[in-house]
Amino acid sequence: GENVEQHPSTLSVQEGDSAVIKCTYSDSASNYFPWYKQELGKRPQLIIDIRSNVGEKKDQRIAVTLNKTAKHFSLHITETQPEDSAVYFCAASKSSASKIIFGSGTRLSIRP
């Protein structure tokens, strides 16, 4: 079945610096790749997503890149701020209304 691996498991960056989180997926038929942010004690919420017909997508300080050949995608956060501290999950799925598999998460801490 589909497997999604996520690295690193923890990441600490200085406020203002950039953070990068990487994921790889196993099923080449996967075509939808969302990223979720989960603050402590809260529910996960979508922050950005990308489909397999696009190589890169940006939304203000957040960007996601996709390399279909290598089967990996990455989340980039620039100019990090204290409110970026959270756990981030990548995920992959391969068709509408199918199950979605999550990575194991990255705990991002922003140092003041």
Next chain:
Amino acid sequence: NAGVTQTPKFQVLKTGQSMTLQCAQDMNHNSMYWYRQDPGMGLRLIYYSASEGTTDKGEVPNGYNVSRLNKREFSLRLESAAPSQTSVYFCASTLAGDEQYFGPGTRLTVT
């Protein structure tokens, strides 16, 4: 719109007891999901329902059953709770396999 709602918010069970976690969504979504999240861990899919009338196993279905009661409601049942089922349970829904909307979670402790 309330989005995705879950009841109860907290529950403590003794080993062997049974209970049903309720989930409802008012967004007319087709697909619904149940996940568990253990402390410091990721989201693991228990069961999902791609559409009304269908259910399928996820990664960790053992010890659980589900019912898609109608398009709005998807319940998760623990027939005989075990301490290993202590976790936070999230329900989620999606219209067409894109953004998943999560409920607030149910924190379950089995002693």
